[in-house]
Amino acid sequence: MGSTPIIDTANQPPVASPSAVNPAPEGAYFNRELSWLSFNERVLAEASNERYPLLERLRFLSISGSNLDEFMMIRVAGLVGQAQRGIGKPAIDGRSPTQQLAAIRDKLAMLSTWQQDIWRNLRDRLADADIHVADEHRVQPAAHEWLESFFLEEILPVITPQALDPAHPFPFVQNEGMGLLFTLTRDADQEQIIEMILIPGALPRFVRVPGDHGGPGEAIYISIASLIQRYAHMLFPGFTIEGDGLFRVLRDSDIEIEEEAEDLVRIFRSAIQRRRRGQVIQLELEDDFDPKAEAVLLEQIGVHEAAVIKTDGIIGLDGLAEIVNEDRPDLKFDAYSPRYPERIREHDGDAFSAIRKKDIIIHHPYESFEVVVDFIKQAAEDPDVVAIKQTLYRAGSQSAVINALIDAAERGKSVTAVVELKARFDEEQNLTWATKLERAGVQVIYGFTDWKTHAKIAMVVRREDDGFRTYCHFGTGNYHPVTAKVYTDLSFFTADPKLGRDAAKMMNFVTGYVEPRSLDLISIAPLDLREELYRRIDTEIANAGKGKPAVIWMKCNQITDQGIIDRLYAASDAGVRVELVVRGICCLRPGVPELSENIRVKSIIGRFLEHSRIYAFANGEPMPGPNAAVFISSADLMGRNLDRRVESLIPILNRTVHDQVLQQVLLANMLDTDQSWWLHGDGSYSRVETDGTPFNCHRYFMTNPSLSGRGGALETGGVPKLSLRKGRAG
Structure with a gap:
């Protein structure tokens, strides 16, 4: 190995x-x-x-x-x-x-x-680039005929006007639902009524006017809401439209599950339905909303505790993602194709052979997620593979991994899938996958009622000449083909027998509640992961007291746990240098005299979303050094991860993989100046400034292949070394 x-x-x-x-x-x-x-x-x-x-x-x-x-x-x-x-x-x-x-x-x-x-600024800039959003003035006369036809054929059949009066109770508006209210006067008797049209979620937010109806090379997008407003007279013949307004509702979407729930699947199906009907938390309104209709809306929707936001801009900014898909490569980042690890290619695509020879780590999205898919596919097709066990937290709507597990079960292999029903906003998709997996003969486990199974582990047990061998994949991210293209994560493959035994015990803990008595290498939350991190921090504190190098480097998404924060404060007070890369929430206050003066925190925001969790400790030698204790993990430093989720902390033992994680991945994040923000002691953030050439860690990874994935290619072309002293590639 x-x-x-x-x-x-x-x-x-x-x-x-x-x-x-x-x-x-x-x-x-x-x-x-x-x-x-x-x-x-x-x-x-x-x-x-x-x-x-x-x-x-x-x-x-x-x-x-x-x-x-x-x-x-x-x-x-x-x-x-x-x-x-x-x-x-x-x-x-x-x-x-x-x-x-x-x-x-x-x-x-x-x-x-x-x-x-x-x-407003981007809309004007996009218009200068011939992309016009919600700008009906750009529509050519011929396009009006097309828009009217589109309204009559594609929109009118799926919308339903509803009068708001005692005979027609106010309709329910589901979570993230958008609707229009119209104030009308009946021409025959001048009676005023208010009508509501809920915009079905199945409709796109924008319609793109066909190219031949705009100017040369122009793209014109009109919102569905504005189209309904434009042609509302067709919906209300015999009425004069006095005013209208667009609104959007957000509701309480958290799911609470009783700890004594007997049937998780049934409970979650019911909870998903309840989520759609949760309490209103926010109501967005157009600034020029018709006053009479607005009064009715506020009274009927129930906004006692809700935030009411009125805007003269666009409602539902998330819908702009549809415009981003416009085929204009000149207005997007240069296309990037992830590399497939040469180590695997050198073994003719045989992942087991490559992993058996030496551990390998894959850095997504710079290296292809396909290697993870191929690992499961090969296991499904290999007649010597007898069992596959895998955790599934998020897998997406189109999952090659799920299909490979189904294929393996249909080929007669023993397949176990731990499907996490409590993956927020993926509950419905996960229920669908669970049903398909069970129908194929996969043993589907839902894990614990009150703990989420958040660890990312896949085990493959293979019959070989010298007996059974376990191949493992440990990830910091999900088995999700879409997010793997934009999230930076690590996939660690190993055939280390100790890690294999620990992984098996961990899976038994999730599937059968069999708490492991002893583990060789892996630490598991909520059992001992917190204690292992405490122990590593305490080792650095002790080394500082002995005058040895004492340094902690951590990269994660959030730090909110008071126990961990207090431990890091104690380390700072003892003289330990603490460097933290925290993308999102950070409750730790850095750089405060007599509290955290030896702690620095920065956040990296850029082309890719930083998602990997890496924890490194100097271990008594200068950092970054060959004997530093380096771990990858599925867990952030939050109470929920450490105490209420099943998480894994994996030590990196292989020399090449260790160097890649510490002296390539983690060090590059420490050195980044181009897309980094310093967190200050008052809670404010400011962009990192540099006197020299900015260093962009995303660009570095896009242009420099990984160490452990290169195999023999390293002999013909090395990877530029990063220097902590120089702060750039050396």
Whole structure:
């Protein structure tokens, strides 16, 4: 297998009890929700980034809208529920739910205004580039006939006007639903009525006018809502339209499951239906909404605790993603094709042969997700494979991995799939996959009722000349073919017998609740992953006390857990240098004298979404060094990950893989200056500035192949070394 142990797991100091770490003083933490909104500010700032192509900037604007929608439906909805039930439990920064809601709404008002300002700027810039959005003035006379025909044939049959009066109760508007209200006067008797049209979710948000109906080379997009408004007179013959208005509703979308639920599948199907009917959390309105219709809407929709946002811009910014798909490569990032690992090709595509010879790590999206798919496909087709076990948190709507598992079961192999029903907003898709897997003969397990199974593990048991051998895949991301193209994640393949035995025990823990008595290498949440991180931090504290090099590097998506934060504060106080790359929420307050003066935090926002979790500890030698303790994980540093989810922490033992993770992937993130933001002690972020040439870690990975995936190709063309001292590729 070729692995050489480089982490001494023997005679480690015992983990200190949490009480051994002094609690941090008041004001030592940032609020989680406000920190998340700061993250979305950084996403929104990319929509104003002049260095990016126009459609990529529009993509960031759309993402910011989608992010805020989810934030409202989950986080704000949860706080509203707490406030309504009189729950005053304070957040990590001491604020009550009511205080948090007040601060959030102030911030949301600012973000909403900024989003619309950016939209107006981008709309004008796109028009200069011959992409016209919601601009009916650009439509040629001939196009009006086409639009009318489209309305009559494609829209009219699927919309239903409904009068709002005692005989017609106010209709239910589902979550993320959009609708139009019309104030009408009947010509015959001058009676006023109000009509509602709900826009079906199956309709696109925009319709693209065919090219021959616009100017040469122009793309013209008209919103479905504006088309309905344009041709509303066809819906209401005999009436005069006095006014109208577009609105959008967001509802509480969190799913609560009883711990004693007997049938998870039945409970989740019911919960998904309830989510569509949750309490209204936000109502968006056009600024020129007809006043009479608005009064009816506010009264009927139930907005007692909801945020009401009026805008003179676009409603539902997430819908702009449809415009991003316009075929204009000149307005997008240069196309990028991920590499397929040469190590696998050298073994004629035989993944098992390549992994058996030496561990390999794949860095997505720079290296193709197809290698993960091929690993499962090969296992399905290989007559010597007797069993496949895999966790599935998110797999997407078109999943080659799922199809390979079905194929394996139909070929008579023993296949076990742990399908997580509690994967937020993927519950319905996962129920569909579970049904198809079961019909094919796959043993489907739903895991724990009150813990999410978030670990990403695939095991393949193969009959070989010297007995059975277990091949494992450990990932920091999901088995999702779409997100694998834009999320930066790590896929670790190994045939290490110890890791194989640990993986089997972990799967038995999930499928049969058999808690492992002993594990050789893997740490598992909620059993001992937290304690292992504590122990590693405490080792650095002890080394600092002995005058040895003491450094902690961590890369993750969120840090909110008070126990971990307090441990890092203690490390800083002891003289340990702590460098954190945290993409999103960070409740840790860095750079504060006598608290965290040895801690720096930065966030990377760029072309790809940073998603991998890597934890590295100097282990008594200069960082980055060959004997550093390096781990990859499925877990962020959050209470839910450490205490309420099944997660994995995997030590990296192979020398080449260790160097790639530490001195290539993690170091490049530390060195990035081109797309990084410093977090300051007051909670603000500022872009990292450099006197020299900016270093962009995404660009580096796109142009420099990985170490462990190159195989013999390294002999003919090396990978440029990164220098911590120089701060650039050396």
